[in-house]
Amino acid sequence: MATISAAAKEIIEKRGLKEKDVIGVVDGCGDDKIYNKESKLFIAKKEIGELTVYAVFNEAGEVQTAYSHKMKILDIVLEGETDSGWVYCKNNQPLKNGHTNLTYMGATRSGPSLTEPVSGESWFEEYLSVGALTAAEGLFQQKRA
Amino acid sequence: MSEKIGETNALCPECMRTIKAEKIVENDDVYITKTCPEHGTWKVKIWSGAKHYKYLYEFSATPKVLEKFAMPTINGCPNDCGLCERHMQHSCLNVVEVTNHCNLNCPICFATANECGYNFHPDIETIRDMFQTVVNYVNSPRVVQISGGEPTVRDDLPEIVKMAKEMGIEHIEINTNAVRISNDIDYLKKLKESGVDDFYMQFDGVDDKIYSKTRGIPLFKIKENAIKNCSEVGIGVTLVVTVSPDINLYHVGDIIRYAASKVPTVKGVHFQPISYFGRYPAEPQDKNRITLPDLAREIEKQTNGMLKVDNFIPTSCSNVHCDMKSLSIVLPDRSLFPLTTMALGPPSKTDNVADKTRTEVSQFWRFIENTMDGKHENETDDGSWKTFVNRAKTHYLTVSAMAFQDVWTGETERWERCCIHTVTLDGKLVPFCLFNLTSTDGTTLYRKRTFCR
Numbered sequence: 134m135a136t137i138s139a140a141a142k143e144i145i146e147k148r149g150l151k152e153k154d155v156i157g158v159v160d161g162c163g164d165d166k167i168y169n170k171e172s173k174l175f176i177a178k179k180e181i182g183e184l185t186v187y188a189v190f191n192e193a194g195e196v197q198t199a200y201s202h203k204m205k206i207l208d209i210v211l212e213g214e215t216d217s218g219w220v221y222c223k224n225n226q227p228l229k230n231g232h233t234n235l236t237y238m239g240a241t242r243s244g245p246s247l248t249e250p251v252s253g254e255s256w257f258e259e260y261l262s263v264g265a266l267t268a269a270e271g272l273f274q275q276k277r278a
Numbered sequence: 279m280s281e282k283i284g285e286t287n288a289l290c291p292e293c294m295r296t297i298k299a300e301k302i303v304e305n306d307d308v309y310i311t312k313t314c315p316e317h318g319t320w321k322v323k324i325w326s327g328a329k330h331y332k333y334l335y336e337f338s339a340t341p342k343v344l345e346k347f348a349m350p351t352i353n354g355c356p357n358d359c360g361l362c363e364r365h366m367q368h369s370c371l372n373v374v375e376v377t378n379h380c381n382l383n384c385p386i387c388f389a390t391a392n393e394c395g396y397n398f399h400p401d402i403e404t405i406r407d408m409f410q411t412v413v414n415y416v417n418s419p420r421v422v423q424i425s426g427g428e429p430t431v432r433d434d435l436p437e438i439v440k441m442a443k444e445m446g447i448e449h450i451e452i453n454t455n456a457v458r459i460s461n462d463i464d465y466l467k468k469l470k471e472s473g474v475d476d477f478y479m480q481f482d483g484v485d486d487k488i489y490s491k492t493r494g495i496p497l498f499k500i501k502e503n504a505i506k507n508c509s510e511v512g513i514g515v516t517l518v519v520t521v522s523p524d525i526n527l528y529h530v531g532d533i534i535r536y537a538a539s540k541v542p543t544v545k546g547v548h549f550q551p552i553s554y555f556g557r558y559p560a561e562p563q564d565k566n567r568i569t570l571p572d573l574a575r576e577i578e579k580q581t582n583g584m585l586k587v588d589n590f591i592p593t594s595c596s597n598v599h600c601d602m603k604s605l606s607i608v609l610p611d612r613s614l615f616p617l618t619t620m621a622l623g624p625p626s627k628t629d630n631v632a633d634k635t636r637t638e639v640s641q642f643w644r645f646i647e648n649t650m651d652g653k654h655e656n657e658t659d660d661g662s663w664k665t666f667v668n669r670a671k672t673h674y675l676t677v678s679a680m681a682f683q684d685v686w687t688g689e690t691e692r693w694e695r696c697c698i699h700t701v702t703l704d705g706k707l708v709p710f711c712l713f714n715l716t717s718t719d720g721t722t723l724y725r726k727r728t729f730c731r
Contacts, residue, residue, distance in 0.1 A: 204663075232662070239619070239621070240615070242661055242663045242666055243660075243661050243662050243663070244663050264664075265664040265666075265667045268670075269663045269666060269667050272667065273617060
C-alpha cells in the first residue's frame with residue numbers, strides 16, 4: 134500500500150484533497166501511470182467525482198505531492214515534438230510536450246500537457262494545475278456563487 | 279386571453295395617489311394594470327416572456343434590511359420613504375447630489391437639471407451631512423455615486439471627494455456628462471488625487487446624430503477625449519447609456535464593441551432603458567419603451583451572438599426584475615468571452631447579496647493602475663487557459679442594464695427591494711426611482727420636497 138510523505142500530507146490538506154483518494158490513485162493505477170527516469174518519479178491520475186486527482190510518487194510508492202483540477206480533459210490539440218522525459222508505463226511510449234483541451238462550465242480552451250498520442254492520453258503537471266487551471270476554475274465559480 | 283400573475287400597489291400617473299395594481303400576462307407579455315377612481319385606467323407593458331419573468335423569482339436574494347430605519351411605516355410604500363421599517367433591502371449604492379446646475383441642457387434629463395424651479399448647490403458642510411447619513415445607515419464597504427446636475431461644475435469637487443473618503447466612504451464614483459473632464463485634464467488629475475475611483479459617464483452612442491437627439495449637441499468627440507484623459511490619468515470608466523427605441527436601440531451592439539476596444543480603461547457598459555420622469559418630450563406608449571428581455575435580445579442580435587440573452591443574470595440585489603448583468607473577458611481580438619449564464623441556475627448564496635454587490639462594485643470596477651501601460655494590448659490569444667486567466671485580471675467588461683421605474687411602470691414590489699438610494703438633506707435614504715419619479719404634470723414625490731427648502 135502506498136504511503137504519504139509528511140510534506141505531501143501538508144500539501145494534500147492545504148489543497149482540500151483526501152489522503153484516502155490520493156492513496157487510491159496510487160494503489161489502483163497499475164501500469165496506468167507515467168515514469169520519469171531522471172527524477173525516478175511516477176505520476177498517476179484518476180477521476181474522482183468532479184475532480185481529476187493526480188499523485189506524484191517515488192519507486193517505493195511514497196507520495197511526494199498531489200494535486201487536482203475540475204476541468205475535464207478532452208482531446209490532444211497538439212501532439213508536440215519535444216521529448217518530455219516521461220514514458221507511459223502501459224505501452225512504453227515516450228510522452229511529448231504538447232497541448233490538450235480542457236473544458237469547464239461550457240468553456241473549452243487548451244493547456245500545455247504531457248501527451249501520448251498512441252493512446253490519446255494526456256497528463257497535466259502540477260504547476261499548471263495549481264496555477265492557471267485553478268485560477269480559471271475559481272473565476273467561473275465566483276460568478277456562479 | 280389574460281392571466282393574472284400578481285398584485286401590487288402602484289401610483290396614479292395623474293394625482294400620484296397609491297392605487298391597487300395587477301400584473302397580468304397577455305400574449306406572453308407581462309403588463310401592469312391599474313385604475314384610479316378619478317383619472318382612469320392604465321395598462322403598461324413591463325416584461326416580455328412570462329415564463330422568464332416567473333422563473334426570475336428563484337433568483338431573489340434573502341432580504342437583508344438596514345439595522346436602523348429613519349421612518350416608521352405609517353401609510354405604506356411608497357409614502358413613508360426614508361427608508362421605512364418595511365423596506366426589504368439595504369443600500370449597495372448611495373447617490374449624493376451635490377448640485378442641480380449643469381453645463382448641458384439635455385432634452386431628456388431625469389434630474390430636470392437647470393430648470394426645475396429651484397436652485398440646489400449646497401455648501402460643503404451640507405454635503406458633509408449627506409455623507410454622514412450614508413455612514414450612519416450603511417455598513418462598510420460604502421459606495422457613493424456623486425451626482426447632480428453635473429457634479430463637475432463644482433470647482434470644489436476634489437475637496438468633497440477627499441472629505442467623503444476621510445469620513446469612511448470607501449468607493450466614490452462620479453456621475454458625469456464628461457464635458458469638463460474632457461476639456462480640463464488638470465481638474466481630472468485633481469479628482470484622481472482626491473480619491474475618485476471611477477466615472478459613471480453618460481454615453482449614448484458612437485454617432486453624433488444620437489447625441490443631437492438625446493443631449494441637444496454633438497458630444498462624441500468630447501466623450502472620446504474624456505476616455506483618453508481617464509486612461510492617461512488612470513481612472514476607470516463605466517459607459518452609461520440611456521436606451522430609447524426611438525433613438526439609439528439600433529446602436530447597442532456598436533456601443534458594446536466600442537467599449538470592448540477601450541478596455542481596460544472602460545470597465546463596463548450600463549444600459550438604462552428610457553424611463554419617463556423628469557424631462558421628456560411626451561407621455562409614453564409601450565412602443566416608446568424597451569423592456570430588459572427585449573434589450574437583451576437586441577444585444578444578442580447586434581453582437582451576432584457574442585453576448586447572448588442567456589448571459590444576462592439578475593444581480594439579485596435589487597428586485598430581480600430591476601436589472602440584469604453580464605461579465606465577459608475581452609479577448610485580444612476584442613471579442614467577448616462571457617462568464618455569466620442563466621444556465622447555471624439561481625445563485626447558491628442569496629443571503630447578504632447587498633454586501634457582496636457593494637464589495638464587487640468596489641473591487642471589480644476599481645481601475646487597476648498597473649494595467650494601464652497597455653502591455654497586454656499586443657498579446658495574441660493562443661487559446662490557452664493561461665492567457666485567458668492573465669487577461670481576465672484586467673481585460674473584462676461588464677454589460678449590465680437597469681430598468682428604472684417611472685410613474686407608469688412603478689410598483690411596490692420593486693420599490694421595497696430597491697438597493698440604490700438617494701440621500702436627502704434631512705438625513706434619509708430614498709429609492710432612486712421614487713426620488714426622481716414625477717407625475718404627468720411634473721409633480722415629484724420626494725425630489726422637490728427634499729431640495730426645495
